[in-house]
Amino acid sequence: MPHLRPTAIAGLLLALVPAAATLSSCGFDYPTDRVNTIAAGANNRDHSVDALGIRVLATAKGEGRLIGALSNNYDDDASLESVSSPDGTARAADFKAIEVAGRGTVNLAEVDPIDLTGDFTAGDVISLDLTFSTGETVSLDVPVVKNCFQYTQVPTPEAAQSEAAESEDTDGEDTEGEAAEAGAEEEAHAGESHEEEGGDATFNCADVAPAPEGAH
Incomplete structure (x- = not known):
């Protein structure tokens, strides 16, 4: 029966050690098994x-x-x-x-x-x-x-009040006075928006990047 020389045995052991280390590192905590919740909140x-x-x-x-x-x-x-x-x-x-x-x-x-x-x-x-x-x-x-x-897309008190006001206008006849008042309100809101863009930008959407639809 042929015998391996000591140098051959040593080489075989060195080849097996990295393979054993690789196998022993296998586990159950793979990154793909972990929870990954991508959200802004x-x-x-x-x-x-x-x-x-x-x-x-x-x-x-x-x-x-x-x-x-x-x-x-x-x-x-x-x-x-x-x-x-x-x-x-x-x-x-x-x-x-x-x-x-x-x-x-x-x-x-x-x-x-x-x-x-x-x-x-x-x-x-x-x-x-x-x-x-x-x-x-x-x-x-x-x-x-x-x-x-x-x-x-999320309902807010402000949006609900606006919808209620629109519903009331639809149910009744819009008089010239009401139309003039509505126009004045629109101008006022436009002015407020313009001031906001030039001043306090806390609620200005211009500097916010859109997120994917349904992200909320």
Whole structure:
């Protein structure tokens, strides 16, 4: 029976070591298996209900509504019962608890709004606590976004008032006085927009890049 020389054995062992190291590095935590949530808002997946892409959509300084999604990880229903700011920056108006069915998801932009007021404006980041019926509280640092591009699809109090006014005008006859008043209001708004572009650009959409449709 032929015998391998010591140098041949050493060479064979050196060839096998890198292969063994490569195999031992294999695991189950591949980057492609990890959750990758691409969103402009804050995310938290540490509790029974995931809070995803949470943002405050500001309609004016100190006014806005909570948007984003809630996703229930369990079979039992859960509900969002309160929203608060630990440092007092924002206050949530009273709202009916938002139910999230077992294994279900709720888009906060498509339900009755959770209105917020306080000391914030577009571009800020504020701390919010979301408390659920499970007894868990989700703490988030939430960005405040302006009502531009894809966010214009989200109903806001200002938009609702505008639609109601348009509906009233359609139901009745538009007199010359009403038409003149409407024209004056349009001129006033145009002037305000012009002043905003030249001055405070907090809510000016010109410097915001459009995001993909449906990103909210």
